[in-house]
Amino acid sequence: MLVQRMEIDRADGRTPNQLRKLACSRNILNRAHGSASWSQGETKVLAAVYGPKAGTKKNENPEKACIEVIWKPKTGQIGKEEKEYEMVLKRTLQNMCLLTVHPNTTTSIIIQVVNDDGALLPCAINAACAALVDAGIPLKHLADDFSSCNMLLSGRKWARYTGPKQDRRAAIEGICIFSFSKFDSVCTS
Amino acid sequence: MMGSANSGDLSSEMEVDAFRRLFPLRFHERHLLESIRPDARMLGKARDTTLALGAVASADGSALAKIGCTTMLAAIKMEVMTPTAESPDMGCIAIDFHMPPICSPTVRPGRPAEAAPVVSKQLSDTILSSGMINLKDLSLVRGKASWMAYLDIYCLDADGALFDAALLSAVAAFSNLQIPIVALNDDGRVVVVSEENEGGKLKKEPVNKEKRKLKLSSIPFSLTCILHKNYILADPTAEEESIMETLVTVVLNLSGQLVSLYKPGGQFLAYTSAIQDCMALTRQRVKELKKILDEAICDMEMD
Numbered sequence: 049m050l051v052q053r054m055e056i057d058r059a060d061g062r063t064p065n066q067l068r069k070l071a072c073s074r075n076i077l078n079r080a081h082g083s084a085s086w087s088q089g090e091t092k093v094l095a096a097v098y099g100p101k102a103g104t105k106k107n108e109n110p111e112k113a114c115i116e117v118i119w120k121p122k123t124g125q126i127g128k129e130e131k132e133y134e135m136v137l138k139r140t141l142q143n144m145c146l147l148t149v150h151p152n153t154t155t156s157i158i159i160q161v162v163n164d165d166g167a168l169l170p171c172a173i174n175a176a177c178a179a180l181v182d183a184g185i186p187l188k189h190l191a192d193d194f195s196s197c198n199m200l201l202s203g204r205k206w207a208r209y210t211g212p213k214q215d216r217r218a219a220i221e222g223i224c225i226f227s228f229s230k231f232d233s234v235c236t237s
Numbered sequence: 238m239m240g241s242a243n244s245g246d247l248s249s250e251m252e253v254d255a256f257r258r259l260f261p262l263r264f265h266e267r268h269l270l271e272s273i274r275p276d277a278r279m280l281g282k283a284r285d286t287t288l289a290l291g292a293v294a295s296a297d298g299s300a301l302a303k304i305g306c307t308t309m310l311a312a313i314k315m316e317v318m319t320p321t322a323e324s325p326d327m328g329c330i331a332i333d334f335h336m337p338p339i340c341s342p343t344v345r346p347g348r349p350a351e352a353a354p355v356v357s358k359q360l361s362d363t364i365l366s367s368g369m370i371n372l373k374d375l376s377l378v379r380g381k382a383s384w385m386a387y388l389d390i391y392c393l394d395a396d397g398a399l400f401d402a403a404l405l406s407a408v409a410a411f412s413n414l415q416i417p418i419v420a421l422n423d424d425g426r427v428v429v430v431s432e433e434n435e436g437g438k439l440k441k442e443p444v445n446k447e448k449r450k451l452k453l454s455s456i457p458f459s460l461t462c463i464l465h466k467n468y469i470l471a472d473p474t475a476e477e478e479s480i481m482e483t484l485v486t487v488v489l490n491l492s493g494q495l496v497s498l499y500k501p502g503g504q505f506l507a508y509t510s511a512i513q514d515c516m517a518l519t520r521q522r523v524k525e526l527k528k529i530l531d532e533a534i535c536d537m538e539m540d
Contacts, residue, residue: 107343128361131354139482139502 328375
């Protein structure tokens with residue numbers, strides 16, 4: 049995956065490979081067993097982890113722990129997009145956690161979108177990882193120590209993109225979201 | 238008997254079916270060691286695919302696609318609507334994917350299946366972003382009337398690779414689509430001219446003279462693969478999907494350009510070489526699917 053220099057005018061004057069300012073804070077919610085907030089520029093996501101709680105859901109394997117993800121959008125009702133994000137997050141996080149340590153339990157991860165300004169899914173993956181670490185859930189590895197990122201394709205060249213959504217969505221030719229583990233391989237894309 | 242090679246554990250006295258239910262992963266891995274799958278397919282081979290166009294007579298375009306046992310029925314209904322102010326010369330496509338309880342024992346009436354909204358969104362994204370349909374073709378009168386195409390895909394049998402079958406049936410339905418004739422009625426609104434009125438008794442002037450077909454460019458075709466240890470299994474069945482959870486879906490168009498690569502998490506992390514192998518398998522599959530689609534269109538035109 050080569051990243052080449054290119055001339056893209058980005059609205060905020062960033063170079064193609066430059067990320068926005070990242071900020072993370074943990075333990076912000078008192079009631080949750082683990083919580084974290086992750087922001088990339090203006091995009092901010094809050095993640096809370098409750099668990100492990102007793103019992104698994106109906107069709108899940110009782111010999112392993114079960115992960116449940118609930119995605120709450122900033123506005124509007126829960127629709128297909130939210131369900132897709134839930135599924136992607138669940139599959140990614142399920143394979144990062146050591147499920148056999150607490151069998152027959154459920155860990156719930158609730159994602160609340162505080163502000164969406166592009167690169168929402170990577171921000172959510174990072175926030176969820178941070179919240180899981182804060183809750184002390186045993187993990188095999190992290191999604192590359194918190195760096196999933198969005199890549200923008202325009203005119204056959206790639207640029208790392210965590211930029212604002214509104215003005216760029218129309219202009220882009222493709223969006224890729226890659227989540228890497230420490231083994232330098234793709235967990236989610 | 239399958240299990241007789243394992244000595245000293247329960248599986249040595251078991252029949253094949255019981256071993257398959259109780260130790261599914263080991264059952265499949267025993268097959269993978271011989272580079273074959275339980276249904277005697279090679280690892281990179283997809284199941285038999287058939288397409289039937291025009292399956293639903295009352296719809297404007299429809300198709301029934303079967304990949305192995307996975308069956309999808311796609312139907313398109315066209316409706317006239319007012320275009321939005323931002324795009325007055327473009328029509329609209331609404332794609333919905335349904336999994337009724339008939340398709341699988343795990344889907345219950347009243348509780349929508351987990352996979353349904355995800356596949357629905359994936360389909361919308363793929364079809365709209367691949368540029369297969371130029372929305373300007375769906376326009377009737379700029380700023381006043383344009384077509385809204387409702388594409389509904391029903392899963393009749395869910396046996397793995399749902400997205401592949403759904404995409405194939407959607408593409409086939411669009412290639413079978415005939416845009417109906419419309420006319421302006423007395424209120425100045427555009428209405429669809431029904432078949433009975435056609436025998437020369439038309440009071441209204443039709444806006445478009447004859448039923449036309451949509452022109453499709455860069456048709457997307459897809460292949461879902463499972464990654465398990467260092468094996469890549471193309472076109473999984475539902476049993477394989479439930480045991481080995483790491484799926485990769487690659488969507489390519491006819492010129493070999495990548496439309497979408499989708500790997501939603503999963504136990505096995507994919508190295509670059511695995512992804513490239515999946516792409517190579519998809520390229521072969523695109524050629525097969527194109528042939529099947531062309532044959533189905535020819536059969537339809539001959540009738």
